[in-house]
Amino acid sequence: MSPSCVSKKAGLLLFPLLSMSAITPMTLYASEPPKVCMVLDKGGKDDRSFNESAVLGFNRAIKEFPVNKTSKFVEPKNDAQISQFFRSFATSAKCDLIIAIGYNPSEYLPDLASKYPNKKFLAVDTNLEGKNTTKNIRSITFAEHDGSFLVGAIAAMKSTTGKIGFVGGMDIPLIHRFETGYSAGAKYINPKIKISTAYVGITPDAWNNPAKAKELAHAQYNEGTDVIYQVAANSGQGVFDSAEQMNKKSKTKHYAIGVDSNQNWINPKVILTSMVKRVDNAVYLAIKDFSNETFNTDHTTFNLKDGGVDWAYDEHNKKFFTDAQLTEINGIKEKIINGKIIVPDYYKLDKK
Structure with missing residues (x-):
């Protein structure tokens, strides 16, 4: 022009x-x-x-x-x-x-x-x-790896079975970045914790398949997992549904963690928190x-410092946390911000 x-x-x-x-x-x-x-x-x-x-x-x-x-x-x-x-x-x-x-x-x-x-x-x-x-x-x-570290720590704090899970949407490096941070956060709290992972699919359709995500969550819950972090967009609703359904037939409490938006309100009985990204x-x-x-x-x-990522704490999930746990979670957050905790970044790992 x-x-x-x-x-x-x-x-x-x-x-x-x-x-x-x-x-x-x-x-x-x-x-x-x-x-x-x-x-x-x-x-x-x-x-x-x-x-x-x-x-x-x-x-x-x-x-x-x-x-x-x-x-x-x-x-x-x-x-x-x-x-x-x-x-x-x-x-x-x-x-x-x-x-x-x-x-x-x-x-x-x-x-x-x-x-x-x-x-x-x-x-x-x-x-x-x-x-x-x-x-x-x-x-x-x-x-997202920093925010995922925080919710990984939360998952380990709240797990009574010593087994937690991760359900991703599309199997791509970005979602592995969430998974890596989540695993590191959980092991920071409990080095012996066991973590199961699964992905809905390898195409963009994986973001919109709640039925498949529910199936994957059921499999993890049935193997003893009691907290699952879903990073699967609309498919993640299947994880929430699975946790609610499992709680109706089991004495073990099953929980889920939301992502991107604050999803705590969607199902306050099972959603421990959400890893918020301020899109x-x-x-x-x-x-x-x-x-x-x-x-x-x-x-x-x-990032965490500017509020671009964070964990969600509100009226819907405050019942899940003691004052001591809140202090510990926010202490971990400050350590990440101040560089005292270096969260592993999937993008920078040697994947040979």
């Missing part, structure tokens, strides 16, 4: 030698507010987890900032739809900031960003720093920066 074309579109008088770097998103669309479009991961906006958190941040930003009211988000059902949505957003829909929620949708951004260098992109939960050749992608990731804040702040013309295209990680 030449500067002269921009001046016609924006209704501004620009000098012919004005460089594109001097043109901001709001300048380009001075005649109307910029449009923001978001592609969710499979599992949909009602997954009570990652996608739902993103939608909360999106809706809040659309209400508060000067962006086009035709801004929208979509819920793909398959990979073909993800690709179609992105192409439409970059062309006919004329979106100015395009957001990808989750590992799978974010993988489409590098190619799209290189084809449309005048648009801005946000990848949530994936670091695309090395693929950001046109410098128009902001990458947001989270220190809502990541989306909200990106839209805020874009509307304020301060949108950078760096990689940023949200």
Whole structure:
């Protein structure tokens, strides 16, 4: 797009030698507010987890900032739809900031960003720093291994059988990062604890298969596990259902741990806590920066120190914890923040 074309579109008088770097998103669309479009991961906006958190941040930003009211988000059902949505957003829909929620949708951004260098992109939960050749992608990731260490410690504290479990959604490095932190946190409390792990599948459909997750949870509970951490998006509901069902026929109490959003309210009888990732804040702040013309295209990680990840403690789960346990949990949190506990990061492990 030449500067002269921009001046016609924006209704501004620009000098012919004005460089594109001097043109901001709001300048380009001075005649109307910029449009923001978001592609969710499979599992949909009602997954009570990652996608739902993103939608909360999106809706809040659309209400508060000067962006086009035709801004929208979509819920793909398959990979073909993800690709179609992105192409439409970059062309006919004329979106100015395009957001990808989750590992799978974010993988489409590098190619799209290189084809449309005048648009801005946000990848949530994936670091695309090395693929950001046109410098128009902001990458947001989270220190999920640190938050998972905390809930792993909680699982070990609350386990009476010495056996805990992990049910992941899609078998990918990102979810192994959760698993690694969780295992380390549990062993910090009880070095002899036994940890069972299982994954729903190897395709994105694994995020939306509660029946399979329930089957995996049942298998772990039946082998003596009494706490399971689910990192499976909408599939995770199956783990909650399994714990509730097991408690109806067993004297042993079975519990689960939620993820991404604060899921404590979903089933307060079985959910000990949730490992919260503030996806809502990541989306909200990106839209805020874009509307304020301060949108950078760096990689940023949200962690325990800034509240980007944490464990959820509220009226729904406070009955599970003694004052001594709260002191211990928050002490572990402070040690991680201060560097006194170094949580193993799956991305940095020697996996030979």
